[in-house]
Amino acid sequence: MNEPLNGITLESVQERDRRDPLAAFKQHFALPQGVLYLDGNSLGAQPVAATQAVEATLTQWREELIKGWNQGWFDAPERLGDLLAPVIGARAGEVCVTDNITLNIFKLLGYITSQAPDDRRAVLSEGGNFPTDGYIAQGFCQLRGCEHRFLPEGADLAEHLEGVAVVVLSQVNYRTGALRDMAATTQLVHAHGAEVVWDLAHSAGALPVELVKSGARFAVGCTYKYLNGGPGAPAFVFVHRNAQCGPWQPLSGWHGHSAPFAFDADYAPADAISRFRTGTHSALAYTALEASLALWQDVDLKALRDKSLAMTELFRTCLLDLFAEHGIEDITPQEGQRGSQVSLIDGQNGYATVQALIARGVIGDYREPGLMRFGFTPLYLSFEDVWHAARHFREVLESGEYRDPRFSVRGAVT
């Protein structure tokens, strides 16, 4: 059962675990017995400390009632923003943890386009990006009377920036795992007189992100994927220090007001990152995320990247010989151009294969059309976990287990 996989022995991966500088983080996560979790790119695992943190907030609510808002609840969006900043290459005061990605994109589109010259009215979305980024841009354009365009997948960005005020790009593509060069792309977009909003959904917590060093001025991202903030954890918005003194953002709510408790009739935006807040947030959700961000303060992001690349490579190497035989196409990008996932296409049996793996406790996910996605999270996966996940994958393919009809039944969430 523990025969080498394509020459890679169990002992060799156990040795890698002994030398892993991030190995100690695993004990800070509560994972169910018997589960090999390769879906941290969709919903991160639970930090052990989150349980106690949420319970403490429940107690605070019970005992302190309304006073809790002055005991850390109200300023959580900025406090957590400052904790998150070093993980994404930003500085204190540049990140606000609030709302979700969809809403944060809407705010930035409004903020940016209202400062753009009259001959720049178009909003450009990336073809092949996570759909909500395009949907909200379309809704925004309908409301504001801007033109919406799609950048065709694989097209040369430089040729599509004429008349464009802002382009929304993912640093790591959610399907393929392809990584864009943030510095070069930002420079290119700025040189064409446009702005770029970076979506960090699949890069924040997956690899070192260098927002300020890359010259980025605007970014959004979520915290429930690689950052382990919990289901529906609040998202974040980054605005470079020098770009914060613009006009209103369009979702002008009382928490983004310069004096929320003055209860003035007229809106006046807060003068820093706080203007990107809208209304009342969930104190419980911020508590769970804060427990996770406490762990991130001690993560060496270079070690994170090294381990992520080593794990994706290990998984592929253990399986490579089976891909051609089973009609699976490996679309995982080359090392330097990869996020933290392995992406495999099998239009015929992809869905059933993922279900068969889940039945064995190996949790990945499936995205239409045909994509099997496996995310690798260096904080709570060991090399031994990756090896065993690959072993299960081989067994599922070699035995034809995925052909069992129960693996073809579709649920609402895939």
Ligand SMILES: *Cc1c(COP(=O)(O)O)cnc(C)c1O
């Ligand atoms: C996960 C993801 C989202 C999710 O958006 P929400 O509004 O937070 O639900 C958006 N964009 C990308 C690229 C994603 O991967």
